[in-house]
Amino acid sequence: MKIVALANHILALPALHYLAENKWLKGVVSIEKQHDYSVQVENLSVNHGVPFLRVGRHELTGKLKTWLEDISPDVVLVFTFSYRIPELLLAIPRLGFYNFHFGPLPQYRGPDPVFWQIRNGESVGGITVHRMNRDYDAGPILVQHPIAFLPGESYGIHIGRLATAAVAVLRMALEELKTPEATVLTPQDEVSAKYYSRPTSLDLCINWEAQTADAIENLVNAANPFYGGAIASFRGKVVKLLEVSPAEVTGVAGKRAGTIVYADMQHGLFVTCKDDRCLRINIVQTTEGVMTGNRMAALGVRTGERFEPATVFESKESEHYPT
Numbered sequence: 001m002k003i004v005a006l007a008n009h010i011l012a013l014p015a016l017h018y019l020a021e022n023k024w025l026k027g028v029v030s031i032e033k034q035h036d037y038s039v040q041v042e043n044l045s046v047n048h049g050v051p052f053l054r055v056g057r058h059e060l061t062g063k064l065k066t067w068l069e070d071i072s073p074d075v076v077l078v079f080t081f082s083y084r085i086p087e088l089l090l091a092i093p094r095l096g097f098y099n100f101h102f103g104p105l106p107q108y109r110g111p112d113p114v115f116w117q118i119r120n121g122e123s124v125g126g127i128t129v130h131r132m133n134r135d136y137d138a139g140p141i142l143v144q145h146p147i148a149f150l151p152g153e154s155y156g157i158h159i160g161r162l163a164t165a166a167v168a169v170l171r172m173a174l175e176e177l178k179t180p181e182a183t184v185l186t187p188q189d190e191v192s193a194k195y196y197s198r199p200t201s202l203d204l205c206i207n208w209e210a211q212t213a214d215a216i217e218n219l220v221n222a223a224n225p226f227y228g229g230a231i232a233s234f235r236g237k238v239v240k241l242l243e244v245s246p247a248e249v250t251g252v253a254g255k256r257a258g259t260i261v262y263a264d265m266q267h268g269l270f271v272t273c274k275d276d277r278c279l280r281i282n283i284v285q286t287t288e289g290v291m292t293g294n295r296m297a298a299l300g301v302r303t304g305e306r307f308e309p310a311t312v313f314e315s316k317e318s319e320h321y322p323t
Helices: 010-021 036-047 057-071 113-119 155-177 213-222 293-298
Strands: 003-007 025-031 052-055 075-079 097-101 124-131 141-148 230-234 237-247 260-264 268-272 278-286 289-292
Touching: 003 010, 010 025, 010 036, 010 075, 010 097, 010 155, 025 036, 025 057, 036 052, 052 057, 075 155, 097 155, 113 124, 113 155, 113 213, 124 155, 141 155, 213 230, 213 237, 213 278, 260 293, 268 293, 278 293, 289 293
Parallel strands: 003 025, 003 075, 025 052, 075 097
Antiparallel strands: 097 124, 124 141, 230 237, 237 278, 260 268, 268 278, 278 289
């Protein structure tokens, strides 16, 4: 089977390696803008002797179309790609374009389903492979594979597990595509469909008065590492929480949410939340550097001080998640 892949994220690397090792990968396409992840995709392609192409958004119906027609792949597989694929390209491969979406469809459409699943406290995520059409994440489903979230799992840890699992899902998808006449595609249920936009800076901010301890922990995990952490304010400066964990602390009922109720160099910082539960502050990024809660206590942070909501400018998209 002749396969071309579109990719610009480390999520794709194990799957691309698998395809290249089996001599099925005939070309890899990435975005024009170079960043650490797309460079890794390029390096893998070059190391395997697979033709590699970078294209800009304005080159899809010209440069990319011609390149695909020259290769004439059986199928094009998409593993995170920044640009909407023009409809006239979708008909070039004999079997069409299939997108690997790293979340359940149709419940988590959008460019970053992993962030929103963790932030929303989902217990199970997964990988969905669907045939692409003119609409975002709306094409009929070929394969859906559930993957449970581990307790306290961060975005980065889950991404690593998804990348590994994608190889097994790829095998399933290719097995289905071997006999196109027997391939069964399941239409998505539009009634349960929901689209999540890329998180903005406002989505990353902790609302101490409104969010429970679980909700804050979920947000912190969802923002680590690609968004740089969940945003708060401390001593008038923006800080980013990268890791917290639930903690049992007595005598905190009625304390204002965000207040440090315990601080020392040995045990670190403990902050109360709106539901009278506490979180241990494990890792924080400050203007002075990335440090533990223990280190902050050693530098003079004391009981009674408070993490406040941060004032940030709303951004239309984050620079931390290069898709």
